[in-house]
Amino acid sequence: MPTRILPAVGDPDAVRSVTTLLSQLPDAEPVAPVVDSTQLVDTLARLAAESVDELPEVVVVHERIGPVPALELIREVALRFPAVGVILVTSDASPGLFQAAMDAGARGLAALPLSYEELANRVQAVAQWSVGVRRHLGHGGDVFTGAGGTVVTVSGAKGGVGATLAAIQLALAAQASGRSTVLVDLDLQTGDVASYLDVQFRRSVADLAAITDISPRVLADAVFRHDTGVALLLAPGEGERGEEVTDRAARQIVSALRSRYETVVIDCGAQLSGAGAAAVEMADTALLVTTPDVVAVRGAKRTVRMWDRLQIRKAEETTVVVNRHTRATEIQPSLIQRITGTPVASTAVPAHYKELQAVVDAGRVHELDQRSAVKQALWALAGELGLVRTPVAERKGGRLRGDRGAVSFRRRRDG
Template structure:
């Protein structure tokens, strides 16, 4: 049976040369190459969803791949797709990099410039290893390939004050209450309010993980605050200027570590776009954008969606808008917001009921929001809609076309954007 080999690299000339050489190997079947880490992971995830047997036996990663660095990418592949053997192609074939690649989960390393014999020998050895793993996994392999690796949800605000932190906190609490190991990370690095909403004092923050190249479970546990509810918290730094220490690369490493440890990872990204929040939104399984049904917020949501698309962070159709402070009589209804932004739309809307929140927010006890609260019921229903938790008891607030919706569209258009 031919060995399927997936080349991956950002340099077109290097990938073309690699593919040409791979096609000369006996019983080799190179598949179309991918040009970045995101496409590689997406391709493997799609194939794994069909069957273990659909996955390539060998993935050859060129050192100049991005945006995720090669070793981080190899570590993620090894964790999420253990039946795939990874070979790193690099100009530095020294013992230090060899050890680092093996620690990350690579099955081999081939130096540049490529030599036919070296590549053939390594591909054959890795293909045999991959076949043995698949025989061992048998028909239960599909379940193994899905983990470890939790679900990552980002919650961003169209602008400040739309309720993104409240939404992120209640989604995380709902997931935790359903028995799923859950962490809430505050990536609103200068102005994060998660600690204030829960009135907690803390020593460690996400900034303490920023300079650590390999985040071990012990290091991660030391940085995480364990709340009385059982919810794990990775908090924004108390000194806002330390937020600059958290780069996009650091965030990718942190999310990777959180995904490996928790079933549900909720990231509060605030309303400001930084390198850190861009990396989080780009790599999330689900990206939520919270807006309120008013002209200023909806315009801000549209700007945010367009900016994410221009910067190739996330396409509009891959973003889900959540409408907060919704009433049936508001002029701008959810269906209109969806048409304006071009995004997906959460079926569940969150009602305008700030009086329910005011007491617990002022006391720093948002986790004690009454179960009868319509806001909590809606956000826990949203958690159920997203697959994070069982749907909450009580009425779910559904957005949809209301009478007067056309008038709302006309009214919005009259306010020139």
């Protein structure tokens, strides 16, 4: 079977030399080159929309591609199209750049000026890797093989504002609507997802930290399948092991999950770690949960400013969720929006702790009653964020048929 190779080269002279050399490789099938980063991503997205099998096995990215810098482009391709192997062509073959390219998601590096032997070896190795990934992705009914699932992070403005409950219910809503979903507890020292769902587990996210190439089989061994159908990747039972999950490990883990599940919901807790920061940076949607009180709203503002200073996330790219909302409180969502400088979700979660107390104490929050105003609000939030699949045939009067019942939602953005 020929290896399909897509060159991404902006310089006309480099285009000619790269395509000429690629055409001489055995069993190679070079396709028409793309000349900038936008065209590359658009081309891959169009092919992925048809089928993962339509994607080229190898993409060759020239160091002078633009307007997005080569390493940033490689990171985006690796995240969105995890079955595609990327080779960076560069005049700088130093160990530092090699490490940076690997961290970004490249599968190989070829030095300029290109030699036939080096390029042939790189293409062959990367093509074999790509074929192997696709073979693994082809097994199992719950495997998602699209261009990359949706990643949502849920962080707390401070401890105790309800971020974990929100993350769990968002994951349950996505799974109930037919999306393959994984819930990740990245609150590495004090994560409570396992307690909220009453599960006993042996493996955790820490077991993936030292693995540089996370295959679907390795990932499946670390994931716990809950009775609801949601896959769980839990925080380590020994909090000190959380230090093993570095920002680099978190990027690899999130990328692997994104390639396998349609929806990835990550509970990042209220304390910023390197792993949590990496997840927030990679997320399609970053939620920050707060309660409508002075201390929590100050915490939300402080978190938003810190994310911005550290170049993790801009304020306008963060969505605040108001939990325990009442009409009587002086701090309303509109005021929180002005204070934090962020968008605020139109769905506010009401203050009805009595509904929650029994299931929280029993560790059975997945059994929260369908009539619960809290559950209805959080599932409505999932609809607002586009995390639920709601075919027209399943909707009646603005209601979503889900887990043994129906919950209302305000609006839906197609994901």
